[in-house]
Amino acid sequence: MLTAFLLGVAVMCAVAAVLTLLIxxxxxxxxRYGTVDIVVNDGEPFAIEGGVSLLSALKERGLFVPSACGGxxxxxxxxxxxxxxxxxxxxTETAWLSRQEIAEGVRLACQIxxxxxxxxxxxxxxxxxxxxxxxxAAMRDLTHDIKEVVLRLLQPPAMHFRAGQYIQIEVPPYExxxxxxxxxxxxxxxxxxxxxxxxxIRLVPHGICTTYVHRRLKVxxxxxxxxxxxxxxxxxxNRDILFVAGGSGMAPIKSILYDMAERGVSRRTRYFFGAxxxxxxxxxxxxKALERRLPDFRFIPALSAPEPGTWDGxxxxxxxxxxxxxxxxxxxxxxxxxxxxxxxxxxxxxxxMGMPEDLIYYDKFA
Amino acid sequence: MTHAAGWFAIxxxxxxxxxxxxxxxxxxxxxxAVSKEVKTATGLGLAxxxxxxxxxxxxxxxxxxxxxxxxxxxxxxxxxxxxxAAFVQVAEMAIERASERLYAALGIxxxxxxxxxxxxxxxxxxxxREYTFAAALAYGAGSGVGWALAILAMAGIRQERxxxxxxxxxxxxxxxxxxxxxxxxxxxxxxxxxxRGL
Numbered sequence: 072m073l074t075a076f077l078l079g080v081a082v083m084c085a086v087a088a089v090l091t092l093l094i095x096x097x098x099x100x101x102x103r104y105g106t107v108d109i110v111v112n113d114g115e116p117f118a119i120e121g122g123v124s125l126l127s128a129l130k131e132r133g134l135f136v137p138s139a140c141g142g143x144x145x146x147x148x149x150x151x152x153x154x155x156x157x158x159x160x161x162x163t164e165t166a167w168l169s170r171q172e173i174a175e176g177v178r179l180a181c182q183i184x185x186x187x188x189x190x191x192x193x194x195x196x197x198x199x200x201x202x203x204x205x206x207x208a209a210m211r212d213l214t215h216d217i218k219e220v221v222l223r224l225l226q227p228p229a230m231h232f233r234a235g236q237y238i239q240i241e242v243p244p245y246e247x248x249x250x251x252x253x254x255x256x257x258x259x260x261x262x263x264x265x266x267x268x269x270x271x272i273r274l275v276p277h278g279i280c281t282t283y284v285h286r287r288l289k290v291x292x293x294x295x296x297x298x299x300x301x302x303x304x305x306x307x308x309n310r311d312i313l314f315v316a317g318g319s320g321m322a323p324i325k326s327i328l329y330d331m332a333e334r335g336v337s338r339r340t341r342y343f344f345g346a347x348x349x350x351x352x353x354x355x356x357x358x359k360a361l362e363r364r365l366p367d368f369r370f371i372p373a374l375s376a377p378e379p380g381t382w383d384g385x386x387x388x389x390x391x392x393x394x395x396x397x398x399x400x401x402x403x404x405x406x407x408x409x410x411x412x413x414x415x416x417x418x419x420x421x422x423x424m425g426m427p428e429d430l431i432y433y434d435k436f437a
Numbered sequence: 438m439t440h441a442a443g444w445f446a447i448x449x450x451x452x453x454x455x456x457x458x459x460x461x462x463x464x465x466x467x468x469x470a471v472s473k474e475v476k477t478a479t480g481l482g483l484a485x486x487x488x489x490x491x492x493x494x495x496x497x498x499x500x501x502x503x504x505x506x507x508x509x510x511x512x513x514x515x516x517x518x519x520x521x522a523a524f525v526q527v528a529e530m531a532i533e534r535a536s537e538r539l540y541a542a543l544g545i546x547x548x549x550x551x552x553x554x555x556x557x558x559x560x561x562x563x564x565x566r567e568y569t570f571a572a573a574l575a576y577g578a579g580s581g582v583g584w585a586l587a588i589l590a591m592a593g594i595r596q597e598r599x600x601x602x603x604x605x606x607x608x609x610x611x612x613x614x615x616x617x618x619x620x621x622x623x624x625x626x627x628x629x630x631x632x633r634g635l
Contacts (some may be wrong), residue, residue: 078507090519090520159538162545233593
């Protein structure tokens with residue numbers, strides 16, 4: 072009995088060992104691509120070990136291309152223009168690329184395996200993207216499920232960004248993940264504060280990063296981030312401004328508002344903020360203070376399900392309150408931030424009111 | 438009946454009368470997930486056909502030359518699955534190296550089918566039915582072709598007909614696909630009369 076058992080284990084181990092050896096040999100022979108030259112923006116070529124994805128090859132060189140899914144081809148953020156050597160577009164990419172983008176050579180960097188010399192074009196602003204070592208300087212609860220986290224930058228010590236941009240948090244391996252994952256969060260502090268970034272993070276049940284921040288992270292902990300990314304920034308025009316946000320969609324708009332106050336922007340500004348109950352509202356004092364600092368700014372919170380007797384403000388979905396209050400969208404541009412549902416609903420209403428689609432800017436929290 | 442005719446009969450019956458997908462309902466997961474477009478279904482179908490054709494004879498050799506002499510037949514489930522996984526890994530690397538177009542069309546589907554139960558099923562059925570080596574090869578190839586045929590037919594129906602049909606909301610997607618798979622299985626039963634003639 073025992074010999075039969077041992078024989079079974081031995082044979083199983085031997086089979087696994089032989090197969091592993093086979094794969095290792097294959098990896099070292101047919102899986103080897105040698106060193107490959109990559110040229111970025113017609114600059115000096117640099118050599119990397121082939122066989123890895125373009126996304127990680129660039130990251131090794133310190134060039135951080137935004138990616139929210141960590142290279143699984145499921146977020147579509149790591150778009151780059153590849154001028155040569157990328158091969159044909161893979162079926163895993165077509166869902167993320169428009170016909171025009173395919174014609175222009177736009178690809179997903181995470182899906183391209185580097186195996187021959189590549190020429191890629193990386194947007195200039197990504198050269199400003201760095202990896203930052205930070206320390207958690209402060210944390211506080213804004214609501215029962217939203218935390219404000221202040222990160223002090225250690226190395227490099229300052230970040231230059233535009234109000235409305237976002238960074239990625241690098242979550243180290245812990246119970247919910249075996250490998251580092253990256254998740255994007257908008258910066259809620261103004262760009263004038265260069266040595267720290269402030270984030271507003273809502274707890275998503277079973278979310279890898281939000282659980283880490285809410286349950287694990289403490290003041291004094293180290294955390295790596297990279298950024299800044301994104302173009303959800305205030306356009307320099309003289310149009311009136313309409314902000315609509317829900318939940319942690321507050322973050323980039325808060326940054327933009329403080330930036331406007333510091334720069335003395337006097338455009339007419341209305342900010343509709345949606346929440347369920349009075350307990351889901353936060354930063355009310357700060358918004359009141361901004362109403363005094365900015366010459367023509369009004370903050371209009373809207374509650375969809377206020378507890379009776381606790382609320383004398385606007386009631387209803389934020390989209391309903393907005394369409395009741397906004398009489399005209401002439402000479403107005405809109406900035407929307409929040410869940411995809413909120414943003415899609417807003418876009419429908421704003422277009423119906425006559426706002427051209429190219430004046431509606433948004434940042435979807437997917 | 439000569440040997441060759443016997444192998445041909447096994448091949449044909451694996452394609453039609455005993456189609457592994459439509460009579461045994463194996464490999465359903467990727468069958469439902471990747472049958473929305475004919476182009477991607479072709480890639481997956483070819484990948485399954487290739488892997489089945491090659492892994493059935495490999496597993497036959499492993500079983501008859503290693504497991505049977507040592508009296509370890511009960512290990513076949515474990516051994517077959519690691520053999521299939523290793524083969525798929527190596528095949529993916531080789532295809533990627535050999536041809537970029539082939540990799541784009543077929544290679545990227547290989548990781549999806551490492552643990553496809555239809556592929557393990559073929560290896561297990563071939564043992565139960567006590568096939569010879571050549572018969573196992575014919576059976577593996579036939580099952581692969583049959584699986585590819587079934588997913589192509591399904592993709593054709595979904596892309597050409599269903600995309601224009603008004604499907605009730607509750608049935609849309611996997612629901613209607615399963616109903617169609619059932620009707621296809623009924624249609625394939627029509628072949629079973631032919632099997633006896635061969």
